[in-house]
Amino acid sequence: MTVRPVSRPHALILIINPFQPEGLSLKTVNKRDFVLGLVVCALALFVLFGILPWAVKTPKVIPNLALSPTFWPRIILVSMAGLSALLAIQAYYSGIKSQHGDPGDPVESEEQPFDMSDLRVIPTALLMVLFCAALKPFGVVLPSIAMLLGMILMHGRGEWPKAIGVSVATVLILYMFFRYVAKVPVPLGPLNGLL
Amino acid sequence: MIENLSDALVLFLNVYNMIALAGGIAIGVIVGAIPGMTSTMAVALTLPFTFTLPPVTGILLLLGVYKGGVYGGSIPAILVKTPGTPAASCSVLDGYPLAQKGQAGRALDIALYASCFADLVSNLSLILLVGYLAQLVTSFGPPENFTLIFFSLTIIASVSGDSLLRGFISAGAGLLLATVGLDLIYGTDRFTFGNTDLLGGLAFIPLLIGLFAIPEILNGYAKRGETGKIAADPSGSRATFADFRYCFRSILRGSLIGVVLGAIPGIGGAPSAFVSYSEAMRRSPNRKNFGKGELEGVAAAEAGNNGVAGSTMIPLLALGIPGDVITAVILGAFMVHGLRPGPMLFEQNIDLIYALFIGISISSLFLLIIGKAAIHMFKHIASIPRSYLYPVVMVLCVFGAYAVNNSFFDIYVMVGFGIVGFLMMRMHIPSAPFLIAFILGPMLEDSFRQSLLMSQGSLTIFMRSWITWVFWSLTILSVVLMVRRHLAGRSPDVALPKVQEEKRDV
Numbered sequence: 001m002t003v004r005p006v007s008r009p010h011a012l013i014l015i016i017n018p019f020q021p022e023g024l025s026l027k028t029v030n031k032r033d034f035v036l037g038l039v040v041c042a043l044a045l046f047v048l049f050g051i052l053p054w055a056v057k058t059p060k061v062i063p064n065l066a067l068s069p070t071f072w073p074r075i076i077l078v079s080m081a082g083l084s085a086l087l088a089i090q091a092y093y094s095g096i097k098s099q100h101g102d103p104g105d106p107v108e109s110e111e112q113p114f115d116m117s118d119l120r121v122i123p124t125a126l127l128m129v130l131f132c133a134a135l136k137p138f139g140v141v142l143p144s145i146a147m148l149l150g151m152i153l154m155h156g157r158g159e160w161p162k163a164i165g166v167s168v169a170t171v172l173i174l175y176m177f178f179r180y181v182a183k184v185p186v187p188l189g190p191l192n193g194l195l
Numbered sequence: 196m197i198e199n200l201s202d203a204l205v206l207f208l209n210v211y212n213m214i215a216l217a218g219g220i221a222i223g224v225i226v227g228a229i230p231g232m233t234s235t236m237a238v239a240l241t242l243p244f245t246f247t248l249p250p251v252t253g254i255l256l257l258l259g260v261y262k263g264g265v266y267g268g269s270i271p272a273i274l275v276k277t278p279g280t281p282a283a284s285c286s287v288l289d290g291y292p293l294a295q296k297g298q299a300g301r302a303l304d305i306a307l308y309a310s311c312f313a314d315l316v317s318n319l320s321l322i323l324l325v326g327y328l329a330q331l332v333t334s335f336g337p338p339e340n341f342t343l344i345f346f347s348l349t350i351i352a353s354v355s356g357d358s359l360l361r362g363f364i365s366a367g368a369g370l371l372l373a374t375v376g377l378d379l380i381y382g383t384d385r386f387t388f389g390n391t392d393l394l395g396g397l398a399f400i401p402l403l404i405g406l407f408a409i410p411e412i413l414n415g416y417a418k419r420g421e422t423g424k425i426a427a428d429p430s431g432s433r434a435t436f437a438d439f440r441y442c443f444r445s446i447l448r449g450s451l452i453g454v455v456l457g458a459i460p461g462i463g464g465a466p467s468a469f470v471s472y473s474e475a476m477r478r479s480p481n482r483k484n485f486g487k488g489e490l491e492g493v494a495a496a497e498a499g500n501n502g503v504a505g506s507t508m509i510p511l512l513a514l515g516i517p518g519d520v521i522t523a524v525i526l527g528a529f530m531v532h533g534l535r536p537g538p539m540l541f542e543q544n545i546d547l548i549y550a551l552f553i554g555i556s557i558s559s560l561f562l563l564i565i566g567k568a569a570i571h572m573f574k575h576i577a578s579i580p581r582s583y584l585y586p587v588v589m590v591l592c593v594f595g596a597y598a599v600n601n602s603f604f605d606i607y608v609m610v611g612f613g614i615v616g617f618l619m620m621r622m623h624i625p626s627a628p629f630l631i632a633f634i635l636g637p638m639l640e641d642s643f644r645q646s647l648l649m650s651q652g653s654l655t656i657f658m659r660s661w662i663t664w665v666f667w668s669l670t671i672l673s674v675v676l677m678v679r680r681h682l683a684g685r686s687p688d689v690a691l692p693k694v695q696e697e698k699r700d701v
Contacts, residue, residue, distance in 0.1 A: 033358070036622055040364055047371075057383040064652035069378040069385055072640045073371060080367035087360040117417045121617065124416040128409075128610045131593075135603045144590050151586035155416065170587050174594045182240060184598045 030091040037088025044081035048074065123154060139189025144171045207251060207550040215252045216554055219259020220561050224569045226260070227267020227279045229595060234264025234280055236598070238524045250532040251547060255554045257525050262504050262558055265464060266310040266566055269497055270573045273302045275588050277408035281399055282464030282500045284630055285472050287407055289485065289492030296488050297432060300570070304434030305490055306497045307566040309446045313498040315559040316450035317457065317505030322552045324454075325513050335459050337645035338656045342666035343459070344639045347466050349473070349673040351628040359677075362628045365619070369632030372397055373640075380644055392604035401596040401609035402633065406626045408592050409613025412585045414620065434490075442494035445475035449495045453502015458509045463519050464500045465634050471499025477676065505555060511536050512548065 052073055062068045127150050134143040148167040153160075178184040188194070219241070226237040237260045245253030268283030273290030286306060293302040335343075348366075355362020375386045376396030387393040439446075449471030456467040475495030476485045485492045507522050515537030517523035529536050534544060541548060579587075596609040619626055650656035657663055 032622060033361070036361070036364075036624070044367075051386075055388060056378075056385045059381050059383065064647055066647050066652065067380060067644055069381055069383050072643075073374050073385065076367055076370045076374070080364060080371070083360055083363050083367065087358075087364065090360065118621065121413045121417045124413060125614055125617075128589075128613070132603075132607050132610050135606060140593065140597060144593055147593075148586045148590050151589060152582055155582035155585065166583055166587070170590060174590065178594050178598055182236070182598060184594075185601060186594070186597065 030094055033091035034088050037084045037086070037091060040084035041081050041088065044077045044084060048077040048081065052077065124151065127151065127154070135187075137189065139187040139191065141171055141175055141186065141188055141191055144174075204550075204553065207553045211249075211252050212255055212550075212554060215248070215256040216259045216558055217561050217565065219256040219261075220263035220558065220565045221259075223260040223263020223265075224267035224270075224565055225263075227264035227283075228270040228569070228573060229279060229591065234261050234268075234282075235519075235521050235524070237261075237264050238521050242524055242528060245528050246531055250529075250534060251550045251554070253532065254525065254528055254551060255558075257528055258508075258551075258555060259558060259561070261521050261525070262314060262501075262562055263565065265501050265504050266307065266314075266497075266562060267569070269306045269310070269493075269500075270303065270569065273306060273493070274299055274573065275408070275584070276411045277404060277588060277592065280464075281403055281634070282468055282503075283496075284403055284407065284465060285468035285496035285500065286493055288472065288496070288627060289487075289489050290496075291411075292486070292488030293490065293493065298488070300432040301434045301438065301490065302493050303570045303573075305438055305442060305494050307563065307570065308434065308439050309442065309449070309494040309497040310501040310566065311559050311563045312446050313450035313453055313501040314504050314562055315556075316447070317454050317502050318552075318555045318559060319505075320454040321505040321508055321512075321555065325509050334660065334662060337642040337649065338659055339662045339666070340459070341639065341642035341646055342657060342663045342670070343456075343462075344466070344635050344642060346666045346670045346673065347470050347635055348632070348639070349670055349677065351631055352673075352677040355625055355628055358623070361624050365624050365626065366628035366632035369629035370636040370639075372402075373633045373636030379641055380648070392602060395600075396637070397608055397633075398596075398599050398602075398605050399634070400599045401605040402612050403630065404592045404596055405609040405612025406616040406619075406630060408588060409609065410616035410620045410626075412589055413613065413617040415581055415585045438490055442491045445471070445479070445491045445495040446498040448474055448478075449498025450502040453499045453504075454506040456499075457503025457506035462503075462638075463507075464503045466631075467503050468496045468500035469631055471502070472496045477673075508555075512540065513537070515540075 052070060056070045056073060058068055058070055065071060127147060131143050131147040134146070145167045148170060149163055152163040152166065175186055179186050222241065223234060223237055227234060238257050241257055241260050245256055248256065264280060265282060268278055268280030269286045269290065270279060272278040272283040272286040273294050276287055276291040278284040278287055290302045290306065293299065351362055351366045352359060355365075373396070375393055377383070377387075377394050378385055384394070449468075452471045452474065453464075453467045456462045456470065457464075472485075472492060472495045475491055476482050479485065479489070479491055481489055481491065507519060508525075511517050511522045511526060515526070515535060517526045526536060534540060534547070592609060593606055596605045597603070599605050616626055619629075646656045647654075658667075
């Protein structure tokens, strides 16, 4: 297998998508399902054996196994591990078939799970995470105005004055509705006493 | 009878009752169209206003809010892929793809017609069958509920798109997350990790908004700047009578499903919508279009969802048992006015019951008129530039998620599941099975464990009555059909419907 030099953005994509687009001969859908199957199977087994025993408290005396608080989660986790292993096996074998020219299972698409355009999501997702972090110190109103403004400008078509106007007006209208009509005590943070 | 009816007409025919009913529906539609503001919340907020009103006026106001709220949830589900209420989540599956094809007006129209028709059928069923259905409903215990919900879970196969395995894995994740919180039988913690916010489990609405709305917003940012069709352009598209006739079978079937499921305490609108959608898909010659913008899918989901609106009143009026939270609030309104629903109410206040029945019957017409006006008002949402629409929807989601429990934690859940939902979208993992399993999971587990408690561990309780046999038979039939269809779908010329268009051109 030859490894071509990759540009920096392309390298980022490879981190997100561990299969090199040119490097492996399994079809994309099978690669995706193979990885998905393995990851979910590993996660299910980890939760089943690593987390479940201490994250679900079980009473000492249980008249029937099926009544135990762990019974349902166990059934689900075992099923998930089995199904995801099956998905990985199915993806692996259908990939081999397609490699040998056997049409096998119809392959839905050749597209990659992630592409370059998905990198644009990262700043928006980060903005959402920052918004969550700002909620406790600043309440709902100020961070909402900031997030709304940021998202409008990030989309690339907003003009500053219009974007500011829309951000402030939208959040204030929503605040008034939820506070005075729906009677939801929306935290104001530093604006407490002003609104 | 005639005398009672004339007394009822005297009770009903006054301008305040009409205003209460119409106003209630208008409030319900508006509140239902706001993500996070459920019909339950709207009814609960309206309850204090009914204290000073006469009983019929007050109860009609609450019923109007309830019915309007059930329909209103479909508007944002179709326009911006954000169900206003949990029961409208099924309408997203075909409503939003239709809106993307520039047929938002058509989808909203058919949703309204299906809702009004189902509401009418439900109301008539309430009036005509209250006695019989109440008798049937009393024979539903935990084993019957378990088999019913187990059967409802077979719908996951219908909404799994092109890979059943991926659908089942998604459903498994939904079932697992539904176990988070206090165990109802022993009261022990499950997956709470000492966090008190998790004791009550993950809230449904933030999770719903996170899974459906935020991935779409993030997708909008991923695809920004690309040329292509503008989503949700409703200009000019309208549902015709031919459309209604085309969807009629699914609407009628969905209405009847809604009536039956609505009469069973604790089931509610969301499972009914999904069962109706699944049945429409199973029987439709165009099943491969389901999930890609099939009008019949919207009609079936809305009919199933609204079909419960009248029949949830059956156990309340006939037996005095509230079937869900909304009817519990309405029960409160009855009691505030010194009325106790149940058999005695029919003996002592039959004129009031008839007056309510008249009001309920008229409510379908009011819903049609007010719903039409609401469509005109809300359809402009689709013409807002994406650069403003996505951020505004995001902030609306934030307020909606916060309003559920007045908790920041719900906002974190919403954002977290939004990012997870985006990754699921990219990995072609359908989110609908996740959601269905998350809704039905607790009901399934509770009825399973309650049954075993009743039978002291014997599994034969799940075969105890003809009702359980009916649902087991339906489940087996459904699984056989599902496997046959899946095997047929693997041949290259027959493609299974793809529910989620994860990689869509915007």
